Amino acid sequence: MSLTTQQLAELELLLSELADDRLSQSGRAALSALLRAEPEARDYYIRFMSLCCDLHEQAAIALSIAEEQSDVCSPPTVAFGGARVVWRPGRAFGAAAAATGVTVAILAIAVAIVWWAPRGQTGRTGPVIGWLENVGGQVEIAEARLQAAHAENGQAVRSGQSVSTVGPEAHVTMRLTDGTEIILAGDSRVVFAREEQEHVHVEYGNVAAAIQRRAAGAALVFSTPEARVEVFGTRLSLSRGGQQTCVTVLEGTVRVQRLSDLRAVRLSDGQMAEVSPQSDLRPLPLAGSADHWTLDFGDGLPRGWQTGQLVFEELPPGSKAAVRAVGVVDYAQKAQRRRQIRSHNAWNEGLFAIYHDSWIHVRYRMERPGTFLLYVVCRQHDFGQPVATVLSSGNLRETHAGQWHTLTLPFSALRRARSQAPPPLDGQLVAFALVFDSPEQDPGLTVERIWVTRGLPAEPRQPIEASEASPLDHRQWRESSAADRFAH
Amino acid sequence: MTSHPPQQGADFSPGPVTDRHARFLRMYTRHQHSILAYIFTLVANRADAEDLLQETSVVLWEKFEQFEPDTDFVAWACRVAFLKVLNHRRQSARADLLLEEDLLETLAARTLQLAPQLEQRRQALAECMKRLAERDRQMILARYETGGGVERAAEVSGRSLGATYKALYRIRKVLFDCVTLRVAHSGAR
Numbered sequence: 001m002s003l004t005t006q007q008l009a010e011l012e013l014l015l016s017e018l019a020d021d022r023l024s025q026s027g028r029a030a031l032s033a034l035l036r037a038e039p040e041a042r043d044y045y046i047r048f049m050s051l052c053c054d055l056h057e058q059a060a061i062a063l064s065i066a067e068e069q070s071d072v073c074s075p076p077t078v079a080f081g082g083a084r085v086v087w088r089p090g091r092a093f094g095a096a097a098a099a100t101g102v103t104v105a106i107l108a109i110a111v112a113i114v115w116w117a118p119r120g121q122t123g124r125t126g127p128v129i130g131w132l133e134n135v136g137g138q139v140e141i142a143e144a145r146l147q148a149a150h151a152e153n154g155q156a157v158r159s160g161q162s163v164s165t166v167g168p169e170a171h172v173t174m175r176l177t178d179g180t181e182i183i184l185a186g187d188s189r190v191v192f193a194r195e196e197q198e199h200v201h202v203e204y205g206n207v208a209a210a211i212q213r214r215a216a217g218a219a220l221v222f223s224t225p226e227a228r229v230e231v232f233g234t235r236l237s238l239s240r241g242g243q244q245t246c247v248t249v250l251e252g253t254v255r256v257q258r259l260s261d262l263r264a265v266r267l268s269d270g271q272m273a274e275v276s277p278q279s280d281l282r283p284l285p286l287a288g289s290a291d292h293w294t295l296d297f298g299d300g301l302p303r304g305w306q307t308g309q310l311v312f313e314e315l316p317p318g319s320k321a322a323v324r325a326v327g328v329v330d331y332a333q334k335a336q337r338r339r340q341i342r343s344h345n346a347w348n349e350g351l352f353a354i355y356h357d358s359w360i361h362v363r364y365r366m367e368r369p370g371t372f373l374l375y376v377v378c379r380q381h382d383f384g385q386p387v388a389t390v391l392s393s394g395n396l397r398e399t400h401a402g403q404w405h406t407l408t409l410p411f412s413a414l415r416r417a418r419s420q421a422p423p424p425l426d427g428q429l430v431a432f433a434l435v436f437d438s439p440e441q442d443p444g445l446t447v448e449r450i451w452v453t454r455g456l457p458a459e460p461r462q463p464i465e466a467s468e469a470s471p472l473d474h475r476q477w478r479e480s481s482a483a484d485r486f487a488h
Numbered sequence: 489m490t491s492h493p494p495q496q497g498a499d500f501s502p503g504p505v506t507d508r509h510a511r512f513l514r515m516y517t518r519h520q521h522s523i524l525a526y527i528f529t530l531v532a533n534r535a536d537a538e539d540l541l542q543e544t545s546v547v548l549w550e551k552f553e554q555f556e557p558d559t560d561f562v563a564w565a566c567r568v569a570f571l572k573v574l575n576h577r578r579q580s581a582r583a584d585l586l587l588e589e590d591l592l593e594t595l596a597a598r599t600l601q602l603a604p605q606l607e608q609r610r611q612a613l614a615e616c617m618k619r620l621a622e623r624d625r626q627m628i629l630a631r632y633e634t635g636g637g638v639e640r641a642a643e644v645s646g647r648s649l650g651a652t653y654k655a656l657y658r659i660r661k662v663l664f665d666c667v668t669l670r671v672a673h674s675g676a677r
Binding site: 028051054140 | 514517518521524525528529532534537586587588591594595598599602606609610611613614615617618619622628629630631632633634636638653656657660661663664667668673
């Protein structure tokens with residue numbers, strides 16, 4: 001038997017009161033009765049309590065980066081490998097531990113909760129450590145965890161502050177006082193802390209950096225929830241998301257340490273490593289970006305897929321699955337509601353390189369007539385400037401709803417999202433994410449396959465291959481591309 | 489016992505540490521959050537859960553030689569933790585108890601069964617947090633940070649206490665649904 005809507009609503013309310021320590025005695029009795037009567041309520045309870053516990057962890061991660069350092073209030077810390085160990089004396093923990101002397105002291109270190117706790121020097125923020133340059137799109141700067149403010153070119157960055165880029169095309173360069181460049185692109189957030197060494201904590205997103213040479217013992221440290229990366233002068237790229245950190249070294253040498261077991265490896269030019277508790281931590285050769293690429297969803301959504309719902313019905317012949325656009329709130333666009341499909345973030349490895357003869361093909365269906373846009377989010381092949389280039393198809397209008405179509409576009413027809421200048425198509429742009437975007441009035445966009453080729457397709461297709469439309473050749477398509485169904 | 493914990497500066501080796509220490513440390517650090525979540529589910533109080541985790545960790549270390557390497561460390565640790573929870577319960581004031589002992593046992597067993605899914609949900613939460621409105625994100629972080637609470641969340645968000653309770657209810661529900669959806673999607677692979 002499953003929970004009724006009324007029971008579920010009651011359970012949600014009781015659990016919320018329990019979570020905020022205001023559940024009355026009668027509420028406790030009601031909760032207990034529900035848990036006894038309904039297995040589904042017990043599962044819901046367990047998942048909810050687990051969520052609350054996980055929220056404490058999330059808050060600890062965020063706070064450890066930003067909170068004020070207080071010798072009075074902070075638990076004592078001891079150095080422990082690359083991490084910081086915090087020993088929190090328990091209220092009921094005492095005699096037994098004290099009696100076993102050194103052994104328990106060692107044990108205490110071994111079993112204490114390991115927190116990553118970079119902290120500012122004093123107060124919420126410390127001294128100026130650099131300035132912002134090349135601000136593009138929505139970039140925010142915040143002190144500790146206070147409300148973020150829009151960032152501007154030339155704005156100073158202080159230790160203890162966080163910098164965020166919001167949206168696929170957002171980017172910013174932070175130039176530190178020693179000339180080191182740290183670049184953020186896409187949805188990313190870093191926090192600058194300063195302890196013994198300069199320290200940048202990457203919460204999520206994409207970072208590229210060119211670090212000036214440093215003296216021994218004065219490494220710049222990048223940290224993520226999974227890894228600690230020490231650099232003494234190098235060019236590197238780092239992405240963090242999906243409980244995984246990926247580090248690529250373009251020049252120089254870095255030391256990468258996994259925080260879960262403190263194993264470490266050194267990476268040199270042209271090497272990368274994936275860091276997660278499950279990964280095989282070892283240097284891997286950095287593969288060049290492919291110029292042919294294909295993606296379908298027969299094996300499900302790729303790891304780290306950002307947005308979209310996997311669907312298994314009403315597919316074209318031979319297909320196993322497709323991905324359907326879902327509702328999102330676009331905070332970069334005044335909180336507009338949109339329908340989107342967003343691919344995984346392939347910042348480090350790239351999806352494909354783009355040349356003057358590259359074409360992109362998309363097998364898709366719309367449930368209702370409407371429009372959508374395709375954005376191809378790119379970086380430079382060497383992670384240099386400009387950091388992020390977003391290519392856009394402009395509005396694509398589909399009037400033949402309910403049928404599967406193949407959209408085929410040459411990259412030479414795509415335009416920069418915020419500039420009239422033609423994009424370079426000589427292989428220096430590498431796509432690292434794709435976004436399909438449609439307005440809130442859901443046209444039901446579903447994508448079954450995406451692929452990229454070089455050279456004209458074997459069978460030239462129209463930009464929107466309506467099954468009943470008469471075929472257009474490539475020249476005709478170019479001439480009609482300014483028409484309403486492909487209007488920039 | 490004269491072994492030492494790993495030392496800072498040991499470049500590529502874990503340092504002068506016994507195998508037993510190293511094995512225990514590796515397993516415990518990998519799974520401590522799962523054990524904490526298990527305890528928290530049963531006691532519904534963060535401070536109690538952390539204290540019980542510490543007590544549990546001492547017992548786990550003392551009994552680590554009894555742990556069979558090819559068996560489930562989390563299940564073994566949770567059995568120890570459950571005894572600690574029962575002991576804690578028996579020492580607590582009756583009025584403080586949320587759940588009866590038999591119900592507690594049922595929940596404990598089910599929590600272990602759901603452990604892999606709960607780990608998936610934990611991973612999904614990090615992604616869902618990123619999708620919160622910044623104001624909501626700040627608010628929920630203030631609620632759950634060490635030393636935080638509902639009052640702190642109200643202060644950060646500039647809302648009244650009543651409005652804060654409502655907002656926290658809404659945000660947790662959004663996160664719960666988001667996590668459920670993400671896990672369901674990944675499970676469909």
